[in-house]
Amino acid sequence: VAQLAHSMGYKPAYLNQYNLFLIRGDLVPARMWREWTLARVLEHSRGLGRYRLPFPSEECNAFVDGLAEVMPSDRAANTTATSTTMPHRGRRWWEHLPAIPRQVYSKGSEDGILEHIFAHVRAANKQYAELAVGDGRASNARLLREKGGWRGLLVDCCHSNPAIGLHREQISAMSVLGILERHRVPRQVDLLSLHADAADAFVLRSILQGGFRPSVIVAEANENFGEESQLSFPGRPVLHRNWSACGPTCAFHGGPRRQQSTALCGAGVAAWVGLASPAGYHSVYLSRTSLFLLRGGLVPPEMAREWTLARALERSRPLGRERRVFPREA
Incomplete structure (x- = not known):
């Protein structure tokens, strides 16, 4: 029972004559994880x-045939009930994203994917910062705020709504640190x-250089850059953004009195990974439009070894993400 519960993120607390008492991992003090082993509970x-009884006892021998392991040995080999390492809630949770993550408020499946991640990665402060969020109705953080009791900062160039923490600010690489600090966003939001x-x-480069280390980063990864290009346009203010046969297109000032439109808005997945990896981030999932990155200290060893960007890309195909070449003739 202890081994099964540990794999789901629970810690044995006490035993009486009949029952084992378990505490969910996010409620367990760090010292208890280190010191209160199953041996001490026993x-x-x-x-x-x-009582300390042998197994099987003579009285039970007649009933041994047909027993099966609650935890298969290959799954439990590295998950002993006396472990002093606080587990993520659920073994190999990154391999078990729902086939179709639910979409509640976000434009894609972002809020459903975030719901899955934070069901297994403990939130430190339940705070968020979402930049260029529009009017907030399709916010990636809205489900966390309304259903999970989270709070935080929403920023957009053209909208304001104090009731949901939405502030009107001009976001750029030069201004973003001042915005985060002025609104007291934690360094490890x-x-x-x-x-x-x-x-x-x-x-994002400014945010990371400024010492911020969010637990999870969600960034729009433009398919039109393919899966290898690390290019991006210099940060020029976007005048408007639309969708076309090429995907997302944005228009910005291309010179005096004229606009320049391009389907190469933002950056591709390789650029995001190249930017975030030196800061210790690991790619977890890709939706149709977004890349999800997890801070290194929250990444289980098996995930760091086995869950490569190639596997994250493979997992993204059922979610509608296409494999495109760069540059495209279109």
Whole structure:
């Protein structure tokens, strides 16, 4: 029972004569994880009348045939009940994203994917910062705020709504640190979500260089850059953004008295990974439009070894993400 519960993120607390008492991992103090092993729980239970019995006892021999392991041995080999390492809630959770993550408020499946991630990665402060969020109705963080009790900062160039924490600010690589600091966003905020159009990569670079280390970063990854290009346009203000046969298109000032339109808004997946990896981030998922990155200290060892960008890209195909070449003739 302890081994099964540990794989789901629970810690044995006490045993009496009949029952094992378990505490969910996010409620367990760090010292308890280190020191209160199953052996100590068993030792404490002796005073409550629990006996140390051999297995199988002679009285039970007749019933041994047909027993099956609760936890298969290959799955449990590295998950002992006496472990002192606080687990993520659920073994190999990154391999078990729902086939169709639910979409509640976000434009894609972002809020459903975030719901899955934070069901297994403990939130430190339940705070978010979402930049260039529009009027907030399709915010990636809205489900967390309304259903999970999260709070945080929403920013957009053209909208304001104090009731949901939405502030009107001009976002750029030069201004973003001042915005985050003015609104007292924690350096290790749980979620950072970016929709800053052409300036995305330059905004994130400033944030990371400024010492911010969000637990999870969500960034729009433009398919039109393919899966290898690390290029991005310099951070010029976007005048407007639309969708075309080429995907997202944005228009910005291309020179005196004229606009320049391009389907190469923002940055591609390789650019985001190249930017975030030196800061210790690991790619987790890709939706049709967004890349999800997890801070290194929250990445389980098996995930770091096995869950490569190639596997994240493969997992993204059922979610509608296409494999495109760069540059495209279209």
